[in-house]
Amino acid sequence: MAKEKPAETPVVTIEQVGKHEGAEVVLRGWLYNLREAGKLLFPIFRDGTGVIQGVVSQKEQPGVFESLRGLTQESSVIVTGRIRAEHRAPGGYEISVTALEIVQRVPESDPYPIQLKEHGVDFLLDRRHLWIRTPRQAAVLRLRDEAIRAAREYMNSQGYTLTDAPIFTPAACEGTTTLFEVQYIDDEKAYLTQSGQLYVEATAMALGKVYCFGPTFRAEKSKTRRHLTEFWMLEPEAAYANLDDMMALGEGLVSHIVQSAVKNRARELETLKRDTAKLTAVKPPFPRITYDEAIEILQKRGNPAKWGDDFGGDEETILSSQFDRPLIVHRYPAAIKAFYMQPDPQRPELALGFDMLASEGYGEIIGGGERISSYDLLVQRLRENHLPEEAFQWYLDLRRYGSVPHAGFGLGLERTVAWVCGTEHIREVIPFPRMIYRVYP
RNA sequence: UCCCCGGUAGCUCAAUGGUAGAGCGUUCGGCUGUUAACCGAAAUGUUGCAGGUUCGAGUCCUGCCCGGGGAGCCA
Incomplete structure (x- = not known):
């Protein structure tokens, strides 16, 4: 028979303290x-939702004091104690520890x-x-989650249906970039897919307004922070x-992502010391x-750029720095586009x-536009680009059977989140980044 | 693939071609309000690898390996 207890001490998260x-x-x-000050110990605990300082006095809690003293960083613990407002503690609250269980x-x-x-x-x-x-890293990953949540929310509000594209594909989507062969x-x-676009073109013809959202792979030997x-x-x-x-x-999607981050993840942006004034400004219309x-x-x-050139990092930075919100550049020379x-x-x-360039030099976050709907023109372009027509027969079917004008774009999640977070490098905004020469851990 | 930068203690970094060091972390001691606490002490090295020059190389030269930043390409 279970022992009667007067009142169970509630398990809480530090966020809710x-x-x-x-x-x-x-x-x-x-x-x-863990900071030690003679007969006082100041442990700082974290639980994934935040950190809180504890205090243990040798005089008042000799047992807890002994087991905590010398305890090593990142040891797992279950802590019981009383929560107090304490202006001397970082975060404003402190826990006076009355019991400590060392899990490992x-x-x-x-x-x-x-x-x-x-x-x-x-x-x-x-x-x-x-x-x-x-x-800091936990804050970044929470902002990534918020960006994904907000993006799905927005797409849904605009009547778009999620129809994910396959990750294994039979051939290149664009032919130019290097593929991972398996x-x-x-x-x-x-x-491995480098874009779900061709497949969402197919689902768009089936459902009208669609999107896919998933991982894509590029075997390019790029070594940059983007x-x-x-x-x-x-x-x-x-x-x-x-x-x-x-x-x-x-424009609507990006501003919704940014405004949601400002509204729902103010604490994380504060942890990152992000200048939120720059994010608040990100509202339609974009230039x-x-x-x-x-x-x-x-x-x-x-800048020495001449008509017909594509833009590199320098050009993007010059252009986007003219504005306080993301910049849309449209109608590029056909020769430099897909x-x-x-x-x-x-x-x-x-x-x-069109491309959308994030402000503050974070580069291209969106690329997209109208697709060719004419069968003849599409075949011509496939040939001009030396792409294998056999592999694209299913794609050409979309132009054989009820072809319509259609359009879409791709938004790079990590570049968007890196910009929202203000991180120096894109690798920090994905839990386990995959880069050239780095697939561990 | 090309250009630039780097590799020294577990970590972050010092060291005119002349005895390989500091701070942090770890260990021991001290301290009742600390804020990456502080103070005192101790242990810790195949200087990325292989050659070469030199009386002597962490330092100079050659090759290689590993990593970083950028170009191209893109989101």
Whole structure:
């Protein structure tokens, strides 16, 4: 028979601790840091939702004092104590510990490797599975979650249906970039997808307004703070939609993601010391300029760009720094865009495509536009780009059977989240980044 | 693939071609309000690897390995 207990001490999260001021609670987490001041101990506990300072007096809690003294960083603990408002404690609350259960003690002979100080990137990336425990990394991952949640919410509010694309594909989506080749069952070869676009074009013809959201893979040997070999992309596609529809959708999606982060994740942005004034400004309408105008701006600023060039990192930074919110550049030369882009009927040398450049130099976060709906033109473009027509027969079917004008885009999740967080490098905004020469852990 | 930078204690970094060091972490001691606490002491090294130059190489030269930043390409 269970023993009668007067009142169970509630297990709470550190995030919620303010609601239990004056009460005794149980916290379950890890020892983040321990400061010793003679007969007083100041442990800092973390539980994934936040950190809180504890205090233990040798005089008042000799048993707890003895077991806590010398306890190693990141040892797992279950802590019982009373919550007090305490202005001297970081976070404003403090727990006076009355009982401590050590779930696992990190051995002194093999201490937790990540100290509360600066570390090198290589060291941290080799220990990414531990690095994510630090408050800053946890805040970034919560903002990633918020961005995904907000993005789905927005797509749903606009009447879009999630229809995910396959990860194994029979051939290149765009032909230009390098693919990861994998053996598919017996002797067949398959490739990891570099974009779900071709597939959402198909589902758009079935359901109207659709999007996919999943990982994509690029085997490019890019070594920059803006590139991952595995990254997540959200790709809307809508039948009967045009370039203007997609620029409006992209603008609405990005501003909803940013405003949701500001509204729902203020604490995390504070942890990251992000200047939220710059994020609050991200509201429609976003500035829109044509490629022609972009070239003019660049030339006025002394950049050697000439008509027909694509923009590199420098050009993107010059252009986006002119504005306080993301910049949309549209109608690029067809020659520098993907084979499936619809030409501008007014000026066939232009493609009805657009890019969205995040502010503050974070680069391209969206690329998209209208797709070619004509069977003949699409076949011509496949041939011009030396793409294997056999592999694209199913895609050509979309132009054989009830082809309609349609448009879409791809939004790079990590670039967007890196910009929202203000992180220096894109690798911090995905739990386990995959980069050239780095697939561990 | 190309260009640039780096690799020294568990970590972050010092060291004119001349005895390999500091701070943090770990261990021991001290301290009743600490804020990456502080103070005192101790232990800790195949200087990325292989050659070469030199009386002598962490330092100079060659090759290689590993990593970082950028270009190209893209989200």
